[in-house]
Amino acid sequence: MTQARAIRLAEFGAPTVMKLETVSLPDPGPGEVRLRQTAIGFNYIDVYQRSGVYPLPLPTGLGHEAAGVVEAVGPGVTDFKAGDRAAYMHAGIGAYADRRNVAADRLVPLPVEVGDEQAAAVLFKGLTAQYLIKKTYAVQPGDIVLVHAAAGGVGQILCRWAKGLGATVIGTASRPKLDVALAAGCDAAIDYTKADWPDAVIKATGGRKARVVYDSVGADTLLKSMDCTAPFGFVVSYGAASGPAPAVSPDLLNKKGCLYLTRPSVFPHNADARSFRANAADLFAALEAGIVSLDIGLRVPLEEAPKAHEAAEARATTGAILLIP
Template sequence: MTTRRVVTLTEFGSPEVLKLGTDELAPPMTGEVQIRQTAIGFNFIDIYQRKGVYPLPLPTGLGFEAAGVVEALGPDVADIRIGDRVAYMNAGVGAYADRRNVPADRLVTLPETVSDEAAAALLFKGMTAQYLLRKTHAVKAGELLLVHSAAGGVGQILTRWATALGATVIGTTGSPQKREAALTAGCVEVVDTNDPSWPEQFLTASGGRKARVVYDAIGKDTLLRSLDCAEPFGLVVSYGASSGKAPAIDPELLNKKGCLFLTRPSVFPHNAEAATFRANAADLFEAIARGYVKADIGQTFPLEDIVEAHVAAEERRYSGALLVIP
């Protein structure tokens, strides 16, 4: 048994419900490996689960992704070795810890070109961008995209990668202070969604051209107006809900808005099989090696400051990715 530090959630609520304590971690079971975690990724789904918007059985851990070093192997693990640098983003909740047992088939070995910090900052968000750009819609050169929350962790990766593929990206942010980060990521123009006229501002910025794809991670506050920004037969992708659950939409409205397509995908089904996950990760790592995707770490917090990390995320004090360091 190994003593570890781990964050536990026993009730839903404000960041203060997160409690850091210790427990005894058993040796890895068949098909598992034990990881000493060096960097833990933070995602908005962590907030939704902490609040109970996406309720989990209690008590529970939180966090979906981390990187670290393999310290022990369970029986029947053939493709991972002690000392390997690895990362994961689909091993279930519980990443908020300094050590963890993880099924080996949920791990990807990190190449030398990707640091632990970059992996923790990029894997969940980068794999989200990967399926959005490759599977939900195969982005092509010359297409116009509208990317909401373009200064956020996924938004910056999505914008950089889409731009490298030859697409033109107009972004939105929730504050003027984040405009520069979105422009640096590759947006040709940025509009502020706090302004009620943001759809009209988008059309002005695009010269009246509507988007082939609208990527909407905001949900409640933007989805209905996002439909006004998609070209006829265009695609609106609702893949997040940072402002709250997206409203129900009458299919007839999609017809009236231009025979639009609407989808609500997520990253986990796109990476449910080990071989698929590793192939998608290889695509992401290649994009990193080519410079299409970069680790933009906005802020880091030690594990003991996990409450402050959640506060900072909810108050949107940073742009880019947030990391928790055990």
């Protein structure tokens, strides 16, 4: 039995419901490894789950992704040994901890070129971008791509990767973050806090609409996103930072130009070890080639996890947020 420090919550609510506790961690079971975590990734889904928007059974931990070093392996594990570096982003809730047991088939080995902090910062976000631009809609050279929240973690990766694929990329962000969006590869950055932002998007492209819109904002943007989408184009709703997206009737999609609307998720695209590791290899190759990168905007000690949530909800950061055990 090993002692671990972990963030737990017994109720939903404000960031202060998160409490650091000492928990007993059994030896790894069959097919498991014990990972000593060196960096933990924050994702906005953590806010939804902590606040109860996406409720979890209580009491619960939080967090989906981390990187670290294998300390011990359970019976039947052959892919990893003590001392190996590894990361995960879909191993069950509970990444906010300094140690945890994880199913080996939920881990991806880390190449030498990818550091622990980089892996924890980019894996969840990078694999989200990977399925969005490679599978949900395969971005092609010459496409016009509109990315909302382009200064955020996923947004920056989406912009850089789409640009690397030869697309014209229009990003939206609040005014203080427009420079971040431009630095992430956007050909133009639009302030989406202004009511006429769809007109500004179309003006920036010389009157052309987007082949695909990647919308992680939800309530505030989805219907207007359709006004920026070319006929037979794709509107991809993959988040709800401003609240749940409104219901959309099939007739509205027809009237807006025979559009395609989808609400995908990163988890089904990485549901088994083979898919997960293949997708991660694609992401790591893009990192190594310099196509994809992500700045770390905030590092917070594990015990100060509420500060990370407060900063994210206030939209006070750009890039990735890490918790450091």
